[in-house]
Amino acid sequence: MENIIECKNLTHYYGKRLIYRDLSFDVPQGRILGLLGKNGTGKTTTINILSGYLRPHAGECSIFGQNIRTMDPALRRRIGLLIEGHVQYQFMTIEQIERFYSAFYPGQWRREAYYDLMEKLKVAPGQRISRMSCGQRSQVALGLIMAQNPDLLVLDDFSLGLDPGYRRLFVDYLRDYAKSENKTVFLTSHIIQDMERLIDDCIVMDYGRILIQQPVDELLATLHRYTCTVPESAAVPADIDGLYHPQTIRTTLETHSFLTAQEVDRRLTEAGIPHGELTAERVTLEDAFIGLTGKY
Amino acid sequence: MKAIFYKEWLKTRWYLLLAAAVTLGTTAYSLMRIARVADMKGIAHVWEVMLSRDVVFVDALEYLPLLVGVLLGLVQFMPEMYHKCLKLTLHLPYKPIRMITLMTAFGTAALAAIFAAACLTMFVYLRGILAPELYGRILLTAAPWFLAGIAGYLTVAWICLEPAWKRRVADMAVAVPMLWIYFLAPAPAAYGAFLPLLAVFTLLTATLAWLSAARFKEGKQD
Known part of the structure; x- marks a missing residue:
């Protein structure tokens, strides 16, 4: 084209x-x-x-x-x-x-x-x-x-x-x-x-x-929002490879990634973050934008 | 070209009407002053006063063309800078320099028409009561004032189209002494031989607006 x-x-x-x-x-x-x-x-x-x-x-x-x-x-x-x-x-x-x-x-x-x-x-x-x-x-x-x-x-x-x-x-x-x-x-x-x-x-x-x-379709099909529970005092590094802007609000960790749930789980474990079961959600374009660029 | 003139006409028509009325009204007032003196003391007295005391009777017109030109520049070019509307104008499929030239040509032609009407009014009336040397002296005295009107218009176009405020202030600082050139010699017909050069200088000030348009296209800002 x-x-x-x-x-x-x-x-x-x-x-x-x-x-x-x-x-x-x-x-x-x-x-x-x-x-x-x-x-x-x-x-x-x-x-x-x-x-x-x-x-x-x-x-x-x-x-x-x-x-x-x-x-x-x-x-x-x-x-x-x-x-x-x-x-x-x-x-x-x-x-x-x-x-x-x-x-x-x-x-x-x-x-x-x-x-x-x-x-x-x-x-x-x-x-x-x-x-x-x-x-x-x-x-x-x-x-x-x-x-x-x-x-x-x-x-x-x-x-x-x-x-x-x-x-x-x-x-x-x-x-x-x-x-x-x-x-x-x-x-x-x-x-x-x-x-x-x-x-x-x-x-x-x-x-x-x-x-x-x-393409937007491709982005929305491949990017997911992942959430899981973490201990209240858990320290979450800002730069985990493949995860966009991981952050915690009280005991919930939220991040966005193009990786599979298993891969995200593995990287959180490797980063030494104790966490519960991951939940993956589809995102809207606005979610994707905020997920990729961060809230701040 | 017709479309560009159409846009400029829509922007300025009411102001041009007012400017023509004020300029011609002030011209008529100046001529009435001469008529009044002639009625009261005779035309010979007018001649005598003009020759012995350097009186030209049209001093009410001195700064009026400058004011008319400056205001026309503001009326015509401020809407272009409103929310950077000039982007729309320069996006049209037309060479930017030609576009700016036609826009300023419109204003210059409109001012020239108003000022020519004022000069013609003076000429027609004065030639009936004064010797050619005397009415020529009045017209030559007023000529740099009218040129100042056109130069004032062109420098305001230059300043208005300038995209950065700091530079605009600097441009204004240059424009003031530039316009002062037209009011340096108070004696009647003092600019006589210098007038053709002054007219060329006036027309050259039209190129200043090109600089501002080029800076606008470059995206210059404070």
Whole structure:
């Protein structure tokens, strides 16, 4: 499968603070990839690099085979960009913003896709965007991207400021659109539950590095939460190979791992932790994220 | 190009209307001052005062074009920096430098139209009552003020589009003496021979906005 996005050995600093080093990832065509990470791990930095608004300290990114720093502006026709907070030109109305954007995408602009969505919102064509709620603005932004009909969508924290209803509406519309039209999507969100309904693949970032990159189905099938009882005073080392963030709350030890229960049991024993019988549970994407990155 | 001008027009139309009304209103007020003196003391007195006391009667216009230009820069470019809206503009399939050039060209053309209307109003009225040397003197005195309006607009575009606050403050510190150049010589028509150079300098300030756009694309921040 052709890679739409290819990022190699990205390293970036803000001042002397390292954001990440040697970050590499690809996004194949037709896949919806979610970038998950705690605040400050570099999600928005990555989006900014990808959308050409930040020159990384080292490394390079290409989209459709072209380096983004030297990309032909015409190629941006094929990339839809959603800015954090669904920002759009506040001084325009529903009608004016459609007229403005359509001029830049001759031959590919799908006016009806935009107005279909606006009809569902029940907003008047003359309504100014500055007078709309964040949820309504999110639909305007999505409608404009759908009308642009790009091959790649880059969405920065699409759930910011949306209530559960609008988040669900956004996710369902976006997934249906992306899947039915074979679009590639690269997105971030701080609400992981939404991502589970939407994304095919995920990258989980920790400070300075990628923890995992794999299909969500595979992640949820192979990662388990293990719990067992331990003596109240049991000391649990933080770094047991293969176990993510083992921690105890009173007499319960909890950890996440891709290993089998027998293997986890063996490693706890080897680490000298007296423990009761292990319980393995399937996890949601949010559990997996917290399990892999830790609660703190 | 039409779409870019359309966006800029939507942003600035009410302000431009107000700016045109205030500029033309102040011009009319200045001309009425001349008419009043001419009515009371005769046109010969106007000529005499202009020649012997270096009076140009349009001093009410001195800082107005600068104010009009600076405010237009704010009205046009502050919405672009609201939540980094400029990202949307520069993401459009258009060369960033050409985009910024067209945006500033719109503002420059709008200001030029307002200022030209003010100059034309002065010319039409004054040529009926004053000798060419005298009305030429008034227009040449006002010319650097109008150029200051355009330069003020272009420097505000440069400062507004700058992504980092520290650099913005530094840019402002450079902009103030830069704009002062237009008000250095208080004598009527003092800029006469220097005006073409001043006009070129004014147009060159348009390139400053490119620097800010390039820094924005680089992701510079405080």
